[in-house]
Amino acid sequence: MTELEEWTEEWSSFLNNGGISSCESWRDAANEVDTFISNLVAWYQQLLTDRLALYQQEFDNLEQQFLNTYNNLVDGANDQRNAINAQFANIQAQLDAIRGQTTVRPATTHL
Numbered sequence: 001m002t003e004l005e006e007w008t009e010e011w012s013s014f015l016n017n018g019g020i021s022s023c024e025s026w027r028d029a030a031n032e033v034d035t036f037i038s039n040l041v042a043w044y045q046q047l048l049t050d051r052l053a054l055y056q057q058e059f060d061n062l063e064q065q066f067l068n069t070y071n072n073l074v075d076g077a078n079d080q081r082n083a084i085n086a087q088f089a090n091i092q093a094q095l096d097a098i099r100g101q102t103t104v105r106p107a108t109t110h111l
Helices: 002-016 026-099
Strands: none
Touching: none
16 A cells, blocks of 8 residues: 555656646647658658669669679680680691691791
């Protein structure tokens, strides 16, 4: 029973010290909450839009870097293949000249 009396005293003290003041209009309070939620959703949507654009730009940049690197790799491989084929052609021309199958001097390659 003392616990109930203590609680009652604390409650009375709370009310005597101002307690909780009721709002003037529940509609105004509901509108404030609605406005807060609407603003929060709008802020989140704007943040999402901004970040999505940033992420898309970064993805596009990475994709372009990948394509540039890939194209450089393919170009380098083609250049190397052409140089090797030219060397093989030169060796073949030298072998043909040694065998007497042609009178043309073999081409020289510079790497």
